[in-house]
Amino acid sequence: MTPHTLTPAVARRDSTSESRVALVRPKKPLRWITTAAVAAAVVGLHAVAIEGTDFKPGLLVDGWKGMAAFIGDAFPPDLSWEKTLRPGLEATLVTLWIGLLGTTLSVPSALLLAALAANNTSPHRLVYQAARAILSFFRAVPDIVFALIFVTAVGLGPFAGVLALICHNTGVMGKLWAESMEEIDAGPQEALRTAGANRIQQVANATLPMVVPQFVGLLLYRFDVNVRSSLVLGLVGAGGIGLLINQSIKSFQFDSMLTHILIVLVLIIVVDQFSAWIRRRLAA
Amino acid sequence: MPLSVHGLRKSFNGRTVLKGVDFSVAAGELVAFLGANGSGKSTTLRCVMGITNPDSGSISIDGTALETLQGRELQQARQRMAMIFQKIHLVPRRTALDNVCAGALSRIPTVRSLSSLLLPADVQQEALDCLDRVGLADRAFDRVGRLSGGQQQRVAVARALCQRADVVLADEPVSALDPHAAEQVMALLRELAHSEGLAVAAVLHQPDLALRYADRSIGLLHGSMTFDLPSTEITADHLDTLYAPDRDVSDRDVSDRTQAA
Known part of the structure; x- marks a missing residue:
């Protein structure tokens, strides 16, 4: 390719080739070495990870019969109303309620911690660090561990699941909210500070109203995640459809298990569509 | 005087931005600050407003020097100024x-x-x-x-x-607006000064707006004031001094606009 076929980024006053600016990209001699090093590191990490997880596709090929038998047992799904469908639908509602309460009841604590853990709204550096630490703790402990802890206090059942989700969701939503507050334009808050508003007034009248759309979007996302988490919580005795799935596996009723999983599939799609619809309305 | 400022100095990381700025704004007056980018006009306003701390200098509101006030009193004095x-x-x-x-x-x-x-x-x-x-x-x-x-x-x-507020400080209030909206906002600021007795100081990037709307214009060049004159007395030469570094592109521009004004 000759230089004449390239279009320089700078428009020239006349188009004779003699007056053109020569297009010469500055050479960066170390660039390919960096690229090669990054590629080698990524490949190396994957090799170690494959070793560490016993990742052997051959096993899957050899063992396909076991899987086929298991799935074969599950078909056709058990659609008997009294034995499987009705309990499944009732338990699904419980799962939905666990996810709903786990999300909404964590709003006050998440909001408070988010305001303390965002550097543009936190009153003091120490408070900021403390709030970040609390959020990290609630996020680091998995909801299933919280559920096991609460089961020892309030017994098996959905209530333990709600408590577990409140704790874990406080940590995750608090962090997501704190970050979205840090990302918004600081101008309106500064304007209110120069007008003599105190810190709480600045947050209530500038920062929070600015982040409402992001907050609601994240809340819906967490509702979606929490409904799915509450399924898993059912497996450790926190009630809901997860408990029924666990029971049907343990009693080898794989056709009932499949029915429950199909109900869950419908639930997940409905929740997903609902939150997408709300988010679309918010964006408009 | 609602607002008077003496000997305002400020430097950032060893680079002097304000080299002693003195001015005052009377009630019922609209004063424009003109200058090229980096001349220190916005820094002047931000120092007066307390968003930036000046290195030295005195800022008085209705004759009370802000540096003699503390805590609640300082806050109350500052609230008599509003920023746009x-x-x-x-x-x-x-x-x-x-x-x-x-x-x-x-x-x-x-x-x-x-x-x-x-x-x-x-x-x-x-x-x-x-x-x-x-x-x-x-x-x-x-x-x-x-x-x-x-x-x-x-x-x-x-x-x-x-x-x-009795004092309104406007930091490039019309730079983000289309020409018609800019005229409206400038007319509003002038009206507030003239009919409601507010002291208004506005940093402007458009000399023609300053000359048409401001009662007085202050020119800043490299952190020093080059003129502080009634807008009617400002000539193309005054403006040329301010925007001299850009002269090869804009001097005809500036004098044209001045004649139009």
């Missing part, structure tokens, strides 16, 4: 009325300012009056994000009024 920003800095999702009420926050108990539903009725009425003074009472319950840029800046002016 280039980027407007309103909350787009809230109504014009709620945004204007925010100017009064320093007079509202914290618990009553947590939601617009709790705001005292007299504050809301006052905010509506302020919106009426900028000609936007009919848009009071529209979200600010739905207003045009010029209307938004007028809402910001109403917020400054609702703060009951």
